[in-house]
Amino acid sequence: MPQPLLPLWAAVLTSVAGGFALDLAYPDVAWWPAAFVAVVLALISIIGRGVWGAVLVGFAFAAPFFLSNQVFTARYLGPVPWLALSLFEAAITAVLTVLIALAYRWLPRVLPGLWSRLIALPALVAGLWCVRELVVGTWPYGGYPWGRVGITQTNGPFAEAASWVGVTGLSFLVVAACAALIEYARAARFRDLRTAAPTAVVILLITAAPQFPTTDAGTLRVGSVQGNGPSGYFDGAPANAVLAAQLAATRPLYGQEMDVLLWPEGGLDSDPLNNSDTARTLDNVSERVDAPLIVNAATERDGLFFNTSILWKAGEGAVATYDKRHPVPFGEYVPDRWFYRLFAPDLIDLIQREYTPGTDAPLFDVDGVGVGLAICFDVIYDEVIWNGAREGAQVYMFQTNNADFRGTDENVQQLAFARMRAIETGRAVVNLSTVGTSQVIAPDGSVIDGLPVDEAGYMLTEVPLRTGLTPAVVMGDAVPIGIAAASLLSLAGLGLVLRTRRRAV
Template sequence: MRSDPRPLLPLWAAILVAIAGGAILDLAFPDVGWWPLAFVGVGASLLTLIGRSAGGAFVVGFAFAASFYLIHIVWITRYLGVVPWFALAGIETLLSAIGAIAIALAYRWLPRLRGGTWARLVLLPALVAGLWTARELWLGAWPYTGFPWGRIGMSQAESPLAHVASWTGVTGLTFLMVFVVAAVGEIVRLRAWRAPVRMTPAALVLAALVLVPQFPTFDAGTIRVGAVQGNGPAGYFDTREPYAVLQSQLDATAQLSGQDLDVLLWPEGGIDADPTRNASVARVLDRLSGEFDAPLIVNAATERGDQTFNTSMLWHVGEHNPVAIHDKSHPVPMGEYVPDRWFFEMLAPDLIGLIQREYTPGTNPPFFDVDGVGVGLAICFDVIYDDVIWSGARDGAEVYMFQTNNADFRDTDENLQQLAFARMRAIETGRAVVNLSTVGTSQVIAPDGSTVESLAAGVPGAMITDVPLRTGLTPAVIIGPAVQALLGWGIVLAFGVTGVFAIRRARSSAQG
């Protein structure tokens, strides 16, 4: 048995397979959403990495990631053109290609240390899956706040595997999926089907993915939510008159007149003026809260001192308003602020000059107490950051209300991709989610991920929904940080140790 495998494909063929694999992986995400293709895409990538040198792994890893990201985030070009698209896809591709080198080295190093069949069928797939997962965590945290948009686990929002996320989190789901693919690859390479018992580890993991039910949370009643999608001119580059977005929200809210509500929810950017500084807007919110005799959860850009924040506010007539605030935890680099502006202005002054806002990251918790009901929050892209979601649950959230503004990405896949992430968060935490967009698609999602009610994109509308409340923390929320530490730093350490001993053994063999 060779400890150093030869490439399964010549480099030119591997590049073609990698490009096809990246495109196939994108099909697993909305708007197509053929979730089984995630396994095919991952398999194509691993096939091209087995036996590769570091340089070859970088090349095929680059081809795979470029194909995936250039398709997956093409919605960035909706207003900003090709430069930001190539820039973001480029950095994600470069980092992914570097991570591909580690996966290729795992295929080379581990069999030198443990060349037996069981090591090949268990330890090697675990190391490969861990390195893939660690790469996802790396991309989701760096540079700046990272961009965890292409995580394999997030592709499963409509699949029967999604329930596993309530036990392991999305990170653990990615690991298990890649483990199955890598194990099947080793079964084929070793022809292990001749001894069916050797397929047991992969079969057990696959059975767990399919058969493990969602972790149960506990019924805590309902909250009656009025959610309003104004469909106003809320895009960054939309032409509008002052207060036009606010007026569109008020017009759509009129549909709810006379209804009994526990809370009225507006989307991100539903107010185009700072109500903490604009007395007339504050009076409008007071009147609206008084009309429904209910608190409001609204959002606007706010200023405190010389800093600007993307702020969700709890507003209640008769109180010192806002009653509570939550500032967006992870403003989007190059969208909501420009890090190291001096540097990027030298590279693309005209493009960087378009981004005038400079939001400051918030430090207050993503949680409101709404008349005794715990409400977890995430503002727009914060839905993709695990720490925001888990923080809300640990603080006592019984329901989530996600406010977003997709106006800059109208008629693209971004809207549906983000909605799928919200669905995964409902399943992961065992809590209902009201995912409300300025322009749609907006949905109320049950704790099991099913759709309770929705509003179509591109039209004003309102929903009144008795949204279920849940208590009890899922294992994903409790052990999620530990899972990430194990599959991040733990795997990197294991990879490093494997490399040291594999290289020593190779040198000893050469000297012998």
Template sequence: MPSSSSAPQARSRPLLPLWLAMPVAALAGCLMDLAYPSVSAWILAFPAVALLLLTLIGRRIGGALLVGFIYGAVFFFLLVSWTSRYLGIIPWAALALLEAALTAVAVILITLAYRWLPRAFPGVTGRLVTLPAVVAALWVVRELFLGSWPYTGFPWARLGMTQSESPLAMLSSWVGVSGLSFLMVFVVAMLVESVRLRLWHRPVRLVVPAALVIVLLVTPAFPTTDAGTMRIGAVQGNGPTGYFDEREPYSVIQAQTDATEPLLGADMDLLVWPEGGVDGDPFANESLARRMTRVASRADAPLLANAATARGDEYFNTSMLWTQDGTAEQSHDKRFPVPFGEYVPDRDFYYAIVPELIGLIGREYSHGTNAPLIDVDGVKVGLAICFDVIYDEVINEGILGGAQVLVFQTNNADFRGTGENVQQLAFARMRAIETGRSVVNISTVGASQMIGPEGQTIAALNADEAGAMLESVELRSGLTAGVVLGPWLQLVMLWGGLGALLFGWWRARRRR
């Protein structure tokens, strides 16, 4: 076994020939999909990462592009198959192929790290610490890239989100979701290098990797402070809220009202309805406004509802706190409307390509700018509307604004019978753990849950059934390290990973 100062150099040839690397990359994509709900086999995320790294080690740029694209295509075609539920293969293929192409480009950085870093830092420490750290940082760079571009990005497939049912989920309260992604890849890359260096011949050198794994598994959630409780009712009306659902006038609000009946007369501080729980704009429709006022009065609690609203020439996806006296002075507009779902960027360009599909999206929602917060009798409630749950800045803005509990309103009716709703529910669970806050995740059609600050399920409603939940939900104050440090760690991983890669290139050239 070579000494630490003369550890083996990285192989100049790929670990796997291209004919084998391609099916291995496809297998990695399959395993990664299984790590997400609805299967939720979170442990499979680790072999998936390992297999992808093995296909990239020693690879030239062209080969890295190919195996990265195969991995991304298999993974995303499986993960977001729910996008074809109503609109068919075109939007599904467009999203999956775009994400696969972006993944293929981004993994080139990891291939270059495996080419340059072992030459720049050939010792055991360089191979077991420096190289895995840079590879893990570049994995997060890829996630940040896909999560912010094009348009507002698609941060749906972050590695850390696979761990919502895992003991490792608690780490997100210390380092955020991106930090959890980093730690997962770091451990896998370290184990890969341990095997490549044949460290089983020197078991003492495996103590540090083994100890790291144990520490990650037993780390508790970052503590937050008990701030009392709040009685929250949440109603899943199971009304006709899908884009193509046939509906009668006021059928959606009537379904919500009917499902609310069991809660009326109970002690309640806040009543929550899901995204799209009202048929139209209550600020412009007096009949809807009266119905909402009646519900709030009978519940003897303010109603947090959601509807499409108009202000001048703009439309917004708006959550409003409707009080018993018929006013709604507090509201929040969805920060990130879904491209090609709630608005069409560069509409003329895409209309020329697929006019039938683009023509279905008649209303253009604007991006909200107001804070994702409401105040209910002195208790601040953080908000996120539907897919906004996957954007860190929306969640962090609410927590930094003093939110003691989080409410996520969503409408999954367009994805009935798919895995979309359970994927989104898993993200909600991770947000509870990351922020140390209880979460009320309420859908029009389910599945809906109330989740405790450590990710435990407090109450649940089955999908495709009308129902209501009423619980005394824990309030928490104080900021977790994941909320405070998470954004800074992202910057460190972004610029540190890219900077270390460039430094490794420079140092490798000098050593050569």
């Protein structure tokens, strides 16, 4: 068994530093090089560790990262949800760190050559790191794929690689580069420039590859309104106060030319599908701007509740709807309510409405233009975004409500996802919040227009349209599934070879 690079006490401290460094790579600081520092610190802590040592250093890395990165979840509900979510994700990460430790132990024994260490080992380690991200992002209750390494690169020179391999593929490349750099340093063959080639190749892949080009399809003139109304869960506002705020911020747009008017998630605090007064108000707004509306409300149909985006036209009403695919567990519904209520009944009982997941394609046809959709945290789920592009989205409109996270980094972290989605798909994104920050993002990830946080206002923007699918969208799940399957099968193969050798002896 190889000796650890660091004694256990030093590895734990190094892992803790790595966890905090990874958080620095996310907004509000958004220092993208910190992700490379974080991954290097995490990996040198794992090398040579046994099973329980790997669990310990994995937890020491993940706990400070999740606790600091997701502290916004404590904004209104207090420390219990924040601690539960962060520590649960840290526990999953810790257990799966054992796989990376096994890779460091097994591969050099089966393939002891220098080039195996410089090429195969970094690829396997990066793949198993992605396995950790994928498990956290899919399990339980649909997962929570928020803290992925790939997202840290939104502001950096490597973001364009996401258009080729997606967010998981970008995570793989970043971790592979870090792991290759470590092995290059461990080999201590600095005079032999050939040994630097694997590290250089990975870095070249994620820096030299330009964003995959999509095809110009004209523009769409979009009005978007940030009402800054009392839209938080605990705001205790009077009836239709949010609607009133949206109307007030919309009035300067009356009479101006536009192709569509967008309101944010929760921009309606009454259901226009069941409330005739709200329906008449939307008809009036649509007439005043002479354009269809894309609005959002909590709707009820057949006794079920949905978080619904609605395409509304004057005189026609709701011509299309899209229900949020991934309602937030313990935010928009409570899974296994009977069980969790045993531990925190007062907290669980705060969440009265149980949203049902939607099944429709995340796309509206707005007078011949395909508009891809994502409602709030849906933006972090890859398949929602890919599905929209495959169904014909030429532009994305993401509706969100960040009112429950005022004063935290949540809104700018979510904006980082929106910017990465623009790059990944080669399409512009209008990311509109009830309270901000709202932005219009170009297909290359640059910001075209914006509204600051906690201010009412509007944007009227010529938003570029694009057609054509990037490799990331075309390959879709094949990249993360391929990385995970190849990595797990390779690790299992290494274990089988070693077991066979032991039996032969």
